[in-house]
Amino acid sequence: MLIDCSVWTSVRSSFGTPARGANPNSRRNRENALHIAVVSGCLDCVKALVEAGADVNAKTKDGKTPLHLAKFKGQREVADYLLSHGVVLPAPAPISMKLATADVEKGRTYFTSVCAGCHNAAPQGGSKAGPNLWSVVGRDKASVAKMRYSEALLGWEGVWTYEDLNRYLFGPMLTTPGVYMETPGVPDETERVNLIAYMRTLSDKPIPLP
Ligand code: HEC
Known part of the structure; x- marks a missing residue:
């Protein structure tokens, strides 16, 4: 050629x-x-x-x-x-059944050290580089007002379920190519489960555990 x-x-x-x-x-x-x-x-x-x-x-x-x-x-x-030429999008194993025995405190510590620089997790806080994550479980994806989201996230239908968070956080750039959150994510399953269990608590009415 x-x-x-x-x-x-x-x-x-x-x-x-x-x-x-x-x-x-x-x-x-x-x-x-x-x-x-x-x-x-x-x-x-x-x-x-x-x-x-x-x-x-x-x-x-x-x-x-x-x-x-x-x-x-x-x-x-x-x-x-x-x-169409061999891209593989990884899909982590389901984690929902592991949430009940997760260590929420470890999840909180992880969030504070790795995520809080870009994400507010309090009800009144605004967005930082990333959107506010209060009530994120069960919330429509890419729906925080005034936040400029990627097409990748805008095009992913539905609310944030535990399994969607599992997939996204496993490696945002790997599972959700084009995403603006260009971080390595949380490939370790135990850390990810603890983190998602903590994110569930960011709500006045946490969604029931599976
Ligand atoms: C360097 C900044 C940065 C860090 C660190 C970061 N994020 Fe994000 N996050 C973003 C941005 C920017 C978006 C919007 C992504 C898009 O539009 O593609 C986002 C989006 C999200 C969303 C989707 C929210 C919605 O409204 O749909 C979730 C959930 C999320 N991040 C969780 C986390 C968690 C948990 C961590 C820690 C493991 C983390 N993020 C670390 C910047 C960051």
């Missing part, structure tokens, strides 16, 4: 030409050629790299996948191409 694009020229000068034997998955600093091509929105570059064997699920050093970057940057065609 002949690609007439400045992105391709610069990708080749940094990473080499895949058709001439350069490893399509080699990295420079934080990212690889596919991440750069995706962010630049060059679909032909993305195709050439994937056809040469680039891993469509490769993460940047800070955990961003090609699909997350494409959606975050609004590169729709690139996102569709990646989705």
Whole structure:
């Protein structure tokens, strides 16, 4: 394929030409050629790299996948191409039945140290970088007034159930590509269960446990 694009020229000068034997998955600093091509929105570059064997699920050093970057940057065609070429969206195992025995205090401590910088959890508090999380369990997704949400979150229908929170918090950029909450999430199940059990208490009338 002949690609007439400045992105391709610069990708080749940094990473080499895949058709001439350069490893399509080699990295420079934080990212690889596919991440750069995706962010630049060059679909032909993305195709050439994937056809040469680039891993469509490769993460940047800070955990961003090609699909997350494409959606975050609004590169729709690139996102569709990646989705039809092997992207895997992880789905954590269900946790609802573990909430009853969770350690709510540990969840509170976790929230205070990891989430509270971006999220208010008191009824009267406004939004910070992220929306207020008072009463978030059972609340419509992406529904806090005046908050500017990503298309990724706006497009996810329904209220926040325990299992939806489980999926989201497992790794927002992995399970909900394009999300503005670009944090690693809470991959450890026990920590996640404790956290969700604590989030349940942020309400005048907590939703019953399953
Ligand atoms: C660096 C800032 C930041 C940190 C840290 C952060 N968040 Fe977020 N959070 C956001 C942003 C921004 C959004 C909006 C995402 C979007 O629109 O895509 C969000 C959205 C959410 C939502 C969806 C709320 C709604 O109104 O639909 C939940 C739930 C949430 N965060 C929980 C958490 C939890 C729990 C933690 C700690 C593990 C956390 N966040 C850490 C910035 C952050």
